[in-house]
Amino acid sequence: MAELKGKVALVTGAGRGIGFAIADTMAREGADVVIFDLCPEEAGLAAAEQIAQAHGVKAAFYRCDVSSFDTVQETVKAVIKEFGGVDILVNNAGITRDKVLLAMSEQDWDMVLDINLKSMFNTIKACYRNFMKKKSGKIINISSVSGLMGNAAQANYTSAKAGVIGLTKTVARELASRGVNCNAIAPGTIRTPMTENMDQGALQALLSTVPMGKIGEPSDIAECAVFLASDKAKYITGEVIRVDGGIAM
């Protein structure tokens, strides 16, 4: 326990769902956490308060549009000033705008690429010098099995998530000699507000293709992220770990 004591973890899209689970689990392991989300101020502050109360760590919410380059640079600067630096960066924020390619608008494409992929360029760039100064750091990017396999009606999402893997491997190579690990997690179908809003028949059909035959929990992703952020994973970089019940093997 307390694998991450004394560390500062910045988690994007941590107002709810998988991001919240990651922030909460990292706090359980002793990390101070910073939540970036575009959710309403009240919900974000409540999420931070819940984590701080539960684990006795410092937790803060910053309302931040991670797809905006300038906003991210400014907000990360403020975080580094407030927390003294960032040790763990978890790029989790993401959205879907599913349509078959023929029906997909340019806006659907741009929005998903901006929020799911460009956002990671924005945050990694904002933290890059911080990591180089520390000569250590952990970057964990949330990809998806869709990025590995492709998925009908998700040209935008799968392209972004495949892009995340290329970005992960490049950053891993750039910063390996500086003591920074960069890895990706590729979740399968996980119980989140996104899957709760799905047509339940479609969800069951999807789950029937999962070798384990069941949906994953946000904690499955969170525990993997804690492992990658810990010293136990110090020799792992540029890796993509599937947490998917076997769907993409």
Add this chain to the structure above:
Amino acid sequence: MDIFAKLTEVLADHTGRDASEFTMDTTLESLGIDSLETVEMVMELEEELDAELELDEKVATVGELVAFIEKKMAE
């Protein structure tokens, strides 16, 4: 402030060579300094010069790096 002198001190530290060996035309590549190490040197100079010097352009020689730092400090 003599930026060239400051930079050659940092270069000497990074390469193990004597500061007098460097000229404005010396290429960083010839010293075995890659782009990431250039960023690191600039970060060290930031602290020494108490300035923000985010390296946002490609520099190939000591002279180009000096010019970049002088430009940033004048901003």
